[in-house]
Amino acid sequence: MSSTDPEKLRKLLAAVARKDGAAFRSLYEATSPKLFGFALRILNKRELAEEVLQESFVSIWNNAGGYQAGLAAPLTWMTTIVRNRAFDTLRRTDAVVEIDADTFDKDVMDALESTEPGPLDALQMSADAKALAQCFSRLEGLHRQAIALAFYHDLSHSEVAEQMKLPLGTVKTWVRRGLERLRTCLTRLERA
Known part of the structure; x- marks a missing residue:
């Protein structure tokens, strides 16, 4: 079973929603390499990507209870959080975005190209x-x-x-x- 198996990630997110620290650590270990690589490809600067990844995981910890499996796969949901944080960082730093679509898997690219409101928008529902x-x-x-x-x-x-x-x-x-x-x-x- 892949470390980014959607069912495994759903279970980990459910546990994180209950503030299970061990599950959060497992979720981080399973997804952080892919999410860091994604942030790095957007930002082109390791220190900015590290900062975005850290902010994203704080957001994942705080908002895991709002994750809805019927709306997005777990990795897509987390990738969208990273994407939004990375774009926020780009806006603050006026950096240039260069993304090679061929190097990312479909879920990651779908999250990047999505025009739908991101998870943080959904979590700030009226x-x-x-x-x-x-x-x-x-x-x-x-x-x-x-x-x-x-x-x-x-x-x-x-x-x-x-x-x-x-x-x-x-x-x-x-x-x-x-x-x-x-x-x-x-x-x-x-x-x-």
């Missing part, structure tokens, strides 16, 4: 977004998965049905009912 996340977590697992595939991954109902190996009508019903439950839950929270 009260409405936190309420939505709370209500979303109350949905049944398969309903939540169908909605996540449809809305977070921008799949059509047909594509969701194909991916989940379910009839199209079932998926449409689950998404509709799930959205109704979300609306009801959000209305209750708004009134509270």
